[in-house]
Amino acid sequence: MPRVTGPLEEAWMAAGGDPHCSRLREDLLATALYAENPSITERGGLSPGSGPSTCLYTWTIVDSAATAVALWTNAVFDERSPECNELTRLPGSDLWTITLCLPREWRSSYRLAVWRDAVPPPWRVVKGRHASRRAAIASGGPDPRARLRIAFPSGGSVSLAAGPDAPADRWGVGLSCAEEPSSPAGGRPAGGSEGPPQRPGKPDEDPTRASGGAVRASGGAVRVKCASRVFPGGVCPRERVDPPRGGVDRLSVDGTRAWIYRPPHIRGVPALRDVPRPARPPDDPASSATPLLVLFDGDMWARRLHLGDALDRAIALGLLPPLHVAMLDSLDVETRWRTLGVPGGHVDAVLDGLLPHIRACYPVSAQGAETIVAGQSLGGLSALWTLALGEGTVGHAIAQSPALWRFDVAEPLLAERRWAGADIQAGAYETETLALSTGLVTTLKGAGRRARLAVACGGHDWAWWRIGLLDSLADILHPCGGR
Known part of the structure; x- marks a missing residue:
């Protein structure tokens, strides 16, 4: 762990030898608690490798x-070394x-675990692989002195x-904001479990449309509040946006x-429960066909990260064109372990059932070039399997931290010539996943296929x-400058 003093x-230790120690430490305390966690110090040379x-990231x-x-x-x-x-x-x-x-460039999710009992905390005493990490996660909760949160x-x-x-x-996907960063003087109950943050809206409101990061305005629009920390290193659109x-x-x-x-201005169809639906007529006036994104682990994207709200904003700002998104429930x-990451399960469900159904009932493109499949971890591997087995019905895959330890998909991907591109992403702290992803991209590019590797400065992380x-x-x- 890259821990330093x-x-x-x-400053606290230095103040201990000063005649005015008490006053100096009171000032240090006030300064420390004024900053939001983590406070960041532009300072190098404190330890080997710093520069x-x-x-420095400091939590207090x-x-x-x-x-x-x-x-x-x-x-x-x-x-x-849990300590x-x-x-x-x-x-x-x-x-x-x-x-x-x-x-x-680091980005991460985190939790703080406060222990108040006389016995040792669970992360010190548990045994087994990854046990201390799981204990710290289970004992912890979001930082009361940090403003931005996402679902876990x-x-x-x-x-x-x-x-x-x-x-x-x-994009601001799934962001919720604490009311005000505050010092956790009361702390969290030892070993307690924090529940989901409350969101605006009525208790029976559709959870797929509630947003912790937006305030609902009259007329069904979402009024977006922009916060500077939402767009670190970028330009925050200061104007308020009321997207359809x-x-x-x-x-x-x-x-x-x-x-x-x-997307906005596209009419829907009734909820379906394994009921055959007549094909959409060719002259359907609803709208021109849009691209389609298929997402695995859709329960996380739809219900917990509220992707629809972020898409509304992105489409309104011109960051994305109107598109449909299918999010599969794990x-x-x-x-999830049985149906994701395998050349069957949800891959077959997409190719044999969901994709034909959506193309028949929604104004989406039937072209593989405008059909993208994406997933994370096991879902990332499923995205690559869908590309390999799709026979050209899916043109692009976005595989984030794909679980390539489970299957080597290089040969199936090379055997299918009709897909257009594979975007593979991995965290710099995911040693095995990054190595396997690098090897796969190298193999695909060596065979003349379009494959890209992006390395994020983080771990296996929704952050x-x-x-x-x-x-x-x-x-x-938007291949010609959408970013």
């Missing part, structure tokens, strides 16, 4: 009852702090950290459930997946 710790390409909380506080950061958490992930309590105070030296796949939410040179987040709202349909085709996002962990997906999608749909 941070500027707050240094102009790195900076106040908790008088805590006996231990741990920071879980995606892919940076040290499982071999290295714990914040230091500054002498004579209730202030806890930790500083990491990390790249300026296993429940609740996580906070977000991004360096000063992290790629711009133009698209719609979301729920349907089931041959037992496969999905959400279908419709149901549960067991079903950057939610940005990288739409960045790649914009590149595919």
Whole structure:
């Protein structure tokens, strides 16, 4: 873990030898609690490897009852030495702090775990591979002193950290904002489980359309509030945008459930439950055909990250053209492992059922070149299988952190000549995934196929997946300068 003695710790210890120690430490405390977590210091030379390409990220909380506080950061958490992930309590105070030296481009989700019992915290005592990491995640929750959060796949939410040179987040997918960053003086209950943040809207409002990052205005529009930290390293559109709202349909085709996002001004169809639907007539006046994006792990995208809201904004701003998005429901962990990442399961469901059905019932393009399939981890591998087995019905794949340890898909991809491109993304901290992704892209490009590798400064993490997906999608749909 790239831990260093941070500027707050240094100043606190230095103040201990000063005649005015008490006043100096009060000033340090006030300054530390004024900044949002993590505070970023442009300072190099504190440790081997630090320099102009790195900076210091400091987390600080106040908790008088805590006996231990741990920071879980995606892919940076040290499982071999769990104590290295714990914040230091500054002498004579209730202030806890930790500083990491990390790249300026770093982006990650994280949680803070506050432990208040006399017995050792669970992340120190559990046994087994990845057990300490899982214990820290389960014991923790979002940082009360950080403003931006996203949903976490296993429940609740996580906070977000991004360096000063992290790629711009133009999309704001799934972002929710804490009311005001505050010091967790009360802390979280030890071992507690934080629930999903409350979102605006009525309790029975359609969860696919509620947005924690927007305020609903009259007339069904979504009024977007822009925050500077939403677009680190980029230009934030300061004007308020009231985009027309698209719609979301729920349907089931041959037992496969999905959400279908419709762009604004495209009429919908009734929710379907394995009921045959007449083909859309060729002269359907609803609209011209749009591109289609098919997403695995659609429950995360539709229900927890509220992708539809982000698409409404992106289409209104001209960052994306109008498009339809099919988001497949993974149901549960067991079903996900059985149906994703294999040359069957949801791949067959897309190619044999969902794709023909959507093309018959919605104004989407029938061209493979305008059909994109995407996924993350096991879903990323499924995206590549869909490309390989699609016989030209799918032209592009966006595979984020694909689980290539499960299958080598190079030969099937090379055997199918009709796909147009494969965008593969991996985190710099995903050692095995990055190596396998690099090898696959090298093989495909060596055979003359269009394949691109993008390396994110992060781990196996929705923090950057939610940005990288739409960045790649914009590149595919706006190849001449959409970005």
